Amino acid sequence: xxxxxxxxxxxxxxxxxxxxxxxxxxxxxxxxxxxxxxxxxxxxxxxxxxxxxxxxxxxxxxxxxxxxxxxxxxxxxxxxxxxxxxxxxxxxxxxxxxxxxxxxxxxxxxxxxxxxxxxxxxxxxxxxxxxxxxxxxxxxxxxxxxxxxxxxxxxxxxxxxxxxxxxxxxxxxxxxxxxxxxxxxxxxxxxxxxxxxxxxxxxxxxxxxxxxxxxxxxxxxxxxxxxxxxxxxxxxxxxxxxxxxxxxxxxxxxxxxxxxxxxxxxxxxxxxxxxxxxxxxxxxxxxxxxxxxxxxxxxxxxxxxxxxxxxxxxxxxxxxxxxxxxxxxxxxxxxxxxxxxxxxxxxxxxxxxxxxxxxxxxxxxxxxxxxxxxxxxxxxxxxxxxxxxxxxxxxxxxxxxxxxxxxxxxxxxxxxxxxxxxxxxxxxxxxxxxxxxxxxxxxxxxxxxxxxxxxxxxxxxxxxxxxxxxxxxxxxxxxxxxxxxxxxxxxxxxxxxxxxxxxxxxxxx
Amino acid sequence: xxxxxxxxxxxxxxxxxxxxxxxxxxxxxxxxxxxxxxxxxxxxxxxxxxxxxxxxxxxxxxxxxxxxxxxxxxxxxxxxxxxxxxxxxxxxxxxxxxxxxxxxxxxxxxxxxxxxxxxxxxxxxxxxxxxxxxxxxxxxxxxxxxxxxxxxxxxxxxxxxxxxxxxxxxxxxxxxxxxxxxxxxxxxxxxxxxxxxxxxxxxxxxxxxxxxxxxxxxxxxxxxxxxxxxxxxxxxxxxxxxxxxxxxxxxxxxxxxxxxxxxxxxxxxxxxxxxxxxxxxxxxxxxxxxxxxxxxxxxxxxxxxxxxxxxxxxxxxxxxxxxxxxxxxxxxxxxxxxxxxxxxxxxxxxxxxxxxxx
Numbered sequence: 001x002x003x004x005x006x007x008x009x010x011x012x013x014x015x016x017x018x019x020x021x022x023x024x025x026x027x028x029x030x031x032x033x034x035x036x037x038x039x040x041x042x043x044x045x046x047x048x049x050x051x052x053x054x055x056x057x058x059x060x061x062x063x064x065x066x067x068x069x070x071x072x073x074x075x076x077x078x079x080x081x082x083x084x085x086x087x088x089x090x091x092x093x094x095x096x097x098x099x100x101x102x103x104x105x106x107x108x109x110x111x112x113x114x115x116x117x118x119x120x121x122x123x124x125x126x127x128x129x130x131x132x133x134x135x136x137x138x139x140x141x142x143x144x145x146x147x148x149x150x151x152x153x154x155x156x157x158x159x160x161x162x163x164x165x166x167x168x169x170x171x172x173x174x175x176x177x178x179x180x181x182x183x184x185x186x187x188x189x190x191x192x193x194x195x196x197x198x199x200x201x202x203x204x205x206x207x208x209x210x211x212x213x214x215x216x217x218x219x220x221x222x223x224x225x226x227x228x229x230x231x232x233x234x235x236x237x238x239x240x241x242x243x244x245x246x247x248x249x250x251x252x253x254x255x256x257x258x259x260x261x262x263x264x265x266x267x268x269x270x271x272x273x274x275x276x277x278x279x280x281x282x283x284x285x286x287x288x289x290x291x292x293x294x295x296x297x298x299x300x301x302x303x304x305x306x307x308x309x310x311x312x313x314x315x316x317x318x319x320x321x322x323x324x325x326x327x328x329x330x331x332x333x334x335x336x337x338x339x340x341x342x343x344x345x346x347x348x349x350x351x352x353x354x355x356x357x358x359x360x361x362x363x364x365x366x367x368x369x370x371x372x373x374x375x376x377x378x379x380x381x382x383x384x385x386x387x388x389x390x391x392x393x394x395x396x397x398x399x400x401x402x403x404x405x406x407x408x409x410x411x412x413x414x415x416x417x418x419x420x421x422x423x424x425x426x427x428x429x430x431x432x433x434x435x436x437x438x439x440x441x442x443x444x445x446x447x448x449x450x451x452x453x454x455x456x457x458x459x460x461x462x463x464x465x466x467x468x469x470x471x472x473x474x475x476x477x478x479x480x481x482x483x484x485x486x487x488x489x490x491x492x493x494x495x496x497x498x499x500x501x502x503x504x505x506x507x508x509x
Numbered sequence: 510x511x512x513x514x515x516x517x518x519x520x521x522x523x524x525x526x527x528x529x530x531x532x533x534x535x536x537x538x539x540x541x542x543x544x545x546x547x548x549x550x551x552x553x554x555x556x557x558x559x560x561x562x563x564x565x566x567x568x569x570x571x572x573x574x575x576x577x578x579x580x581x582x583x584x585x586x587x588x589x590x591x592x593x594x595x596x597x598x599x600x601x602x603x604x605x606x607x608x609x610x611x612x613x614x615x616x617x618x619x620x621x622x623x624x625x626x627x628x629x630x631x632x633x634x635x636x637x638x639x640x641x642x643x644x645x646x647x648x649x650x651x652x653x654x655x656x657x658x659x660x661x662x663x664x665x666x667x668x669x670x671x672x673x674x675x676x677x678x679x680x681x682x683x684x685x686x687x688x689x690x691x692x693x694x695x696x697x698x699x700x701x702x703x704x705x706x707x708x709x710x711x712x713x714x715x716x717x718x719x720x721x722x723x724x725x726x727x728x729x730x731x732x733x734x735x736x737x738x739x740x741x742x743x744x745x746x747x748x749x750x751x752x753x754x755x756x757x758x759x760x761x762x763x764x765x766x767x768x769x770x771x772x773x774x775x776x777x778x779x780x781x782x783x784x785x786x787x788x789x790x791x792x793x794x795x796x797x798x799x800x801x802x803x804x805x806x807x808x809x810x811x812x813x814x815x816x817x818x819x820x821x822x823x824x825x826x827x828x829x830x831x832x833x834x835x836x837x838x839x840x841x842x843x844x845x846x847x848x849x850x851x852x853x854x855x856x857x858x859x860x861x862x863x864x865x866x867x
Contacts, residue, residue, distance in 0.1 A: 013853045015845075058853055308737065329740030338738070346738045349731030360728060360739030369721050377719070 003063070004030045004163055004194050005051065010060035012046055020046035021057065022218040028163070033185060033195045035205040035226070038215030039238055039408075039436030044198050047215070048165050051196075052084040053077040064163075083161030085152045087168045093141040097134050098123045101155050126158045131187055145293075146177035150184070157188075164188070165196045170204055174293055175464070175498050182208050200238075200437070202231040214238055239437050247469045248448050254472070255284030258456035259336075259425045264314030266300055266480075274300045275480045278314070282425070282456040287447065289471030290460040291497050297480035298460045299341060302429045305458070306338045307331040308346075318425060332361050334425075337418035341429035341460070347414040348402055355384035355398045358417045391416040392442065408439035415443055419450060426450060429460040444470060464494045476500040483507060514851055522844050523791070526837030527805075534830040541822060548820040555815035556808055562815065564697025568769060570807035572597070574706040575761025576785025577792060577799035578713050579754040583634075583648075584794045585717060586750035587730035590637055592652030593758035594782025595659030598775070600630035600759020601766050602663040605773040606671055609682040618687040623763055630759020631752040633659060638751030642744045648751065660778050667773050681773035690768035702764030707800065709757060714796040726750050758782060784810075791838050 005028040012021040020043045028034050038044050049055040051062070053071040062069050064080055071077050077084075091100050098119050107118040123136050132154045140148060149169060156164055166185075170178045185195055185208060199205055205212055206226060213223040214237040222237060259282040266275035275297045282288045292298055303309035305316060307328040316324045318334040326334075340346035348357050359380055364372045367379050384398040393412045395405060402410060415431065428447065432440040447470060451457055461467050467474060468489065476484040476497060484500040484507040486492050499505040514521065535549060542548040556566040576593045583590040604626030611618070637651035671681040690701040717723040729736040729746040737743050761781065766773055788806055792798035809830065816822050 013856045015849050015852060017852045017856045019856050306738075327740070327742070328737060329742070332740050340738060345732075346734045349728055349735045352728060352731045356724070356728065359724075360735065360741070363724055364721050373721055375719055375721060375724060 006063040032210040035209035035212040042215040043218040081162040083156030084165040098136040257281040260317040286472035287457040289467040292477035337423035339428040387416040408435035556811040572781040573803040577788035579758035580789040581794040586726040595656035596630035596633040596755035596758040597762035599659040600626040601762035603629035604763040608688040615687040626763035630755035634751040634755025638748040642747040700768030702768040
C-alpha cells in the first residue's frame with residue numbers, strides 16, 4: 001500500500017547533548033492506525049514533534065505523500081495536512097467549544113468582526129461530517145476530559161488534517177471514555193484518515209492498531225502488523241526482557257491502624273466542597289489504594305494530608321497523635337514520607353544537584369550537618385551515592401544536576417529520598433506517572449517491600465492497573481467524596497470500579 | 510578542545526562579550542574624539558597609570574562588591590529585591606547619626622557604628638520581605654519604591670538634624686576619628702573597608718554553599734514549592750534573605766562613609782545599589798565571581814571618569830560601553846547556537862565510539 005509519510009534516517013540531538021532519535025526510519029501507510037510504543041525516553045515524543053514541526057532534526061529526510069518535505073514549524077505541518085493532539089490538551093478553558101474550534105481560522109465580517117453565525121454553521125457542519133458530537137456552546141472548563149479531547153480532535157479535523165498524531169490519548173481517559181475514543185478513531189480511519197497513535201498501554205495497541213512500531217533507546221527497532229505479535233512480545237521488545245503484569249501477592253500480616261482520617265472537609269476559596277466528609281484508615285502492612293478520575297479531589301486530599309494545605313475541618317492521626325494543622329516539617333518528623341503527584345512542581349529542584357535534592361528533608365539532621373548549621377558535604381555525598389546505587393539511579397555523579405536525568409531516574413531520586421527517610425506512613429501520589437516500564441517495576445517492588453515491612457501506604461493513582469496491582473484495599477473517590485470501598489479486591493476488575501469513578505453508582509454508607 | 514570550550518562556555522562567552530563591547534567602543538571613540546589614541550589610553554589603561562588612580566579603582570570596587578552580595582542573596586532565594594540602594598543609603602545615614610552622636614574607643618566605636626548601619630539596612634530589607642512572606646506582595650515593586658523613601662528620609666535627617674553648618678555645603682558632621690576606617694596605603698584612599706568587602710564575599714560564599722540556612726535559601730530559589738514540600742520554612746527564608754541583603758548593603762554604604770569621606774556627603778543617591786544588580790547578574794549570584802565582576806565594573810567606571818576629565822569624550826560614553834557589554838553577557842541566547850553545534854558534534858562522536866546497537 002501507499003505510504004503517506006516516510007521518515008528516513010532521522011537523527012535528533014538536543015541542546016543538552018542527549019540523542020533522542022538515532023537513525024530512525026519509519027513508513028506510515030495510508031488509511032491505517034499506526035501505533036508507536038516504547039518506554040519513556042525511547043524517543044517517541046521527539047519523533048512526533050519532528051513530524052509536527054515542533055523540533056527540527058539534525059539529519060534525515062521526511063517524505064510526505066511521496067514528496068520530500070522540509071517541515072520548519074507546526075504551521076508548515078498543518079498546511080500540509082498533519083495534525084497533532086497533544087497529551088496536555090491545548091484548549092482555551094474560558095472559550096466555548098465553537099470558539100476553540102475556529103481559533104486561528106476565524107470567519108470574519110468586514111475583515112474585522114467575528115462572524116458568530118458562520119462560526120456555529122462551520123462547527124456544526126464539521127461536527128456532523130465526522131460524527132463527532134460536541135456541545136458547541138458550552139465552555140471548555142465545564143466539560144469532562146473525554147469531551148475536551150474530542151473537541152481537540154475535531155479541531156485538528158477542521159484544519160483538514162489527513163494524518164493525525166495522538167500523543168498518549170488514553171492516559172487521561174476512563175475505560176468508558178477510551179472505548180468511545182476508539183470507536184471514533186475507527187470511524188476516522190474509514191473516512192480515509194491516517195492515525196499515528198502513541199501509547200505504552202499494549203492492550204490498547206492490540207485492540208485498535210493495524211501496525212506497530214517499537215522504539216527503544218532512540219531507535220525504531222521493528223515495525224510489524226499488530227496481529228503478528230502478542231502483548232508479551234511487544235513488551236519484550238520495548239524493554240528487552242520480560243516484565244510482570246500480575247498483581248502482587250497478598251498481604252502477610254496487617255497490623256493496627258497507623259494513619260487515620262476522620263470527617264475531613266476541605267472548602268475551596270469559592271466555598272465549594274472539594275473534599276467532603278472523608279474517612280479512612282490505613283493499617284500497618286497494607287496499601288490503601290484510591291481509585292478515581294483525576295480532578296476529583298485527590299490532589300487536594302494529598303496536600304491536606306501532607307500539610308501543604310489546611311483542611312477546613314476534620315482530624316488526621318498518625319498512630320494516636322492528632323497531626324491536623326501540622327507544618328510539612330512536623331508531619332515529616334512523624335515519619336511520614338510523601339511521593340508527590342507532580343514531581344517537577346513539588347518533588348525536586350531541577351537546577352540543583354542530585355544530592356541537594358536528596359537531603360531536602362534531612363539536611364538539618366545529625367551527620368548531614370553539624371549542629372544543624374554547617375553542612376557536611378562529604379557525608380552527604382557518601383549517603384547520596386549509597387542511595388544512587390541501591391535505587392539504580394543512572395547518573396555519572398551525585399553532584400550532577402538533576403536536570404540531566406531522564407524522567408524515570410528523576411522519579412527514582414524522589415522515591416529514594418522518601419523511602420530512605422525511615423517512614424512508618426507513605427503517601428504516594430501517581431508514583432509511576434510518565435516513567436518507563438522498568439523504573440515502574442522497580443518502584444512497585446519497593447512499595448511492596450515497604451508494605452511487607454509493616455509500613456502503612458496510602459496510594460493515589462489515576463492508573464487503575466497500578467491501583468489494582470498494588471492495593472490491599474481500595475476506596476473510590478468521586479467529586480470529593482468516597483463513594484465506594486472494596487475490602488476484598490481479589491475479584492475486582494476495572495469494570496467494577498469505573499461506574500463509581502464516573503459517579504454513575506454510589507455505595508450507600 | 511571542544512570539551513574545553515563546552516566546560517568554560519560561560520567564561521568564554523563573557524570574554525567575547527567584553528571584547529565585542531571594547532571593539533564597539535573603540536569605533537565610537539574613533540568617530541567622536543579628535544585625539545582617539547589618547548582617549549583610548551585614558552579609558553582602558555587610565556586606572557593603571559598612577560598610584561592614586563589605581564587606588565580609586567580599588568576603592569570604587571568595594572561598595573560595589575558589598576551591593577553585589579546584597580543583591581545576590583535575595584536573588585539566590587528567588588526574591589527579586591532590588592532595594593540595596595535604599596538600604597545602603599538609610600543604613601549609612603543611621604550609622605552616621607549614631608557615629609557623630611557617640612564617643613567611645615575605636616575598637617568599640619567602629620563595630621557599633623557598622624552594626625547600627627547594618628541593622629537599619631536589615632530592617633529596611635525586612636519590609637518588602639515581610640510583606641512578601643505574609644501577603645505575597647511583589648518585593649520588586651516594594652523594594653524599588655522604598656529606595657525613594659530611604660533617600661528622602663535620609664536627606665531629611667542629614668540636612669535638618671545632623672548637618673554640619675560650618676562645612677559650607679550640605680554634609681553631616683564629621684565622624685569622630687574613633688569611627689574612621691584607616692586608609693592604609695599612603696597616596697591612595699584604599700581603606701580597611703576594602704578588606705572587609707573581600708572578607709564578606711568569602712564569608713557569604715561559605716554561608717550560601719556550606720550552611721543549612723544557605724542551603725534553604727538556594728533550594729527556595731530553585732523551587733519554592735519543593736522547599737515547602739521538603740519542610741523548609743519558606744516564610745523565614747523569604748524574610749531573612751532580604752534582611753541579610755539589606756544588612757550587607759548598609760555595611761557597604763557605611764564603610765564608604767567611614768573610610769573615604771569620613772562624613773555623610775551624598776546629596777544624590779550614589780547608585781552602588783544599581784551597580785550591585787549589574788555585578789550580581791554578571792557574576793551569576795556567585796559571591797566569588799561577584800568580586801571579579803565588581804572589579805571589572807569599577808575599572809570601567811574609573812576609566813570613564815578619567816576619560817571625562819582628560820579628553821573630549823563625555824562620560825555618558827562609558828555608560829554606552831557598559832550597557833553593550835552587560836547586554837551581551839546577560840543575553841542567554843548569545844552564542845547558544847554555537848554551543849549547540851559543538852554539543853551535537855560531541856554527542857555524535859561519543860555515539861560512534863560506543864558499542865554498536867544490537
